[in-house]
Amino acid sequence: MITLQEYLSVGALLFTVGLLIVLFRQNAISILMGIELMLNAANINFVAFSNALGGLTGQVLAIFVVVAAAAEAAVAIAIIVLLYQNLGTVDVEKARNLNG
Amino acid sequence: MSHLLPDILFYVFSALSVAGAVLVLVNRNPMTCAMSLVVSVLSLAILYLLLSAHFLAVAQMIVYAGAIVVLFIFVIMLLNLTDEELGRFRFSLFKTIGAFVAVATLLAVAPDIRVSIPAPAAGDAGAPAGYGSTKAVGKLLFGEFLLPFELTSILILSAMVAGVVLAKRELQPKKTHSLVDWLLGFFRT
Numbered sequence: 655m656i657t658l659q660e661y662l663s664v665g666a667l668l669f670t671v672g673l674l675i676v677l678f679r680q681n682a683i684s685i686l687m688g689i690e691l692m693l694n695a696a697n698i699n700f701v702a703f704s705n706a707l708g709g710l711t712g713q714v715l716a717i718f719v720v721v722a723a724a725a726e727a728a729v730a731i732a733i734i735v736l737l738y739q740n741l742g743t744v745d746v747e748k749a750r751n752l753n754g
Numbered sequence: 755m756s757h758l759l760p761d762i763l764f765y766v767f768s769a770l771s772v773a774g775a776v777l778v779l780v781n782r783n784p785m786t787c788a789m790s791l792v793v794s795v796l797s798l799a800i801l802y803l804l805l806s807a808h809f810l811a812v813a814q815m816i817v818y819a820g821a822i823v824v825l826f827i828f829v830i831m832l833l834n835l836t837d838e839e840l841g842r843f844r845f846s847l848f849k850t851i852g853a854f855v856a857v858a859t860l861l862a863v864a865p866d867i868r869v870s871i872p873a874p875a876a877g878d879a880g881a882p883a884g885y886g887s888t889k890a891v892g893k894l895l896f897g898e899f900l901l902p903f904e905l906t907s908i909l910i911l912s913a914m915v916a917g918v919v920l921a922k923r924e925l926q927p928k929k930t931h932s933l934v935d936w937l938l939g940f941f942r943t
Contacts (some may be wrong), residue, residue: 655882656761656764656804657758660764660768663864664768664771664801664861664862665865666860667772667775667793667860668772668775668858670856670860671772671775671776671778671779672775673856674777674779674854674857675775675778677849677852677856678845678852678853679755679779681784681835683784683787683826683829683830684778684784684787686826687778687788687791687826688778688779689789690791690795690822691775691778691791691794692796692819694794694798694818697798697814698798698801698822700768700881701801701805701807701810702805703801704807705805705806705807705833709886710890710891710894711877711894712888712889713807713809713810713886713891714894714895714899715811716810717809717813717891717895718808718816718902720813720814720817720905721817721906721910722790722909722917723817723818723822724784724817724822724907724910724913725831725848725909725912726901726913727822728825728913728914728915728916728917729826729913729916729920731825731826731917732917732918732920732921733920734829734833735829735832735833735920735921736920736921738833738856743835743909744833744835748938750770
């Protein structure tokens, strides 16, 4: 029988993998994918708790998270395009002009 | 047998979802990464269906697999990046320590994920009719959550404007042409 715990475990696993992607990948596009995975991990927790508590509030909050993820992806991808136009690369290690 | 089907579906699609995420982590080709992201996101949509969040499952498919991943693929193909640049990993002492702490926290917390909610078990069987449908979610969205919903539209509008402004900005700003300049030039000729 699948209970809430299994869903929370899947969320924790996905969040950890997303965090590892953000830590270890070097190009900005992959880092953005890791952020999307972490948002998805939060979403599965929202939906699982919503189901377990019998309400729909968690699902509505998950919809808001999806909307925020879409807006964030649009702006971040515009920034990546701009980064490529300015530096000729999407390597986040190269974008250190503020570091001197 | 039929009461085992949701369990089997849960295990298959949660494994697929985590496997897709791991492939995003280890794969060098960015296009393969995007496809793995699609696998992970669609498996999560199936998990939402198992939790009887029908509207959210369809929204997940449309927004993630239909919009966000298309944006990713668009940028990957537009920028024409070299593979060796994209496949590079960065390692440093602090990041490795951070990764160890993250994984160790997961391993420490995972056995303790226990829930004290005396809940109906997750799954389609225990949910009342209409739970998670478009009608039920929409009533809540346009009733109790009306103000956040309308604020969301402002968020999307600002994101759209920001995307257009950022992507269209010229590297060397051109000489600005005001209406007065145009009129002066018009009368001079």
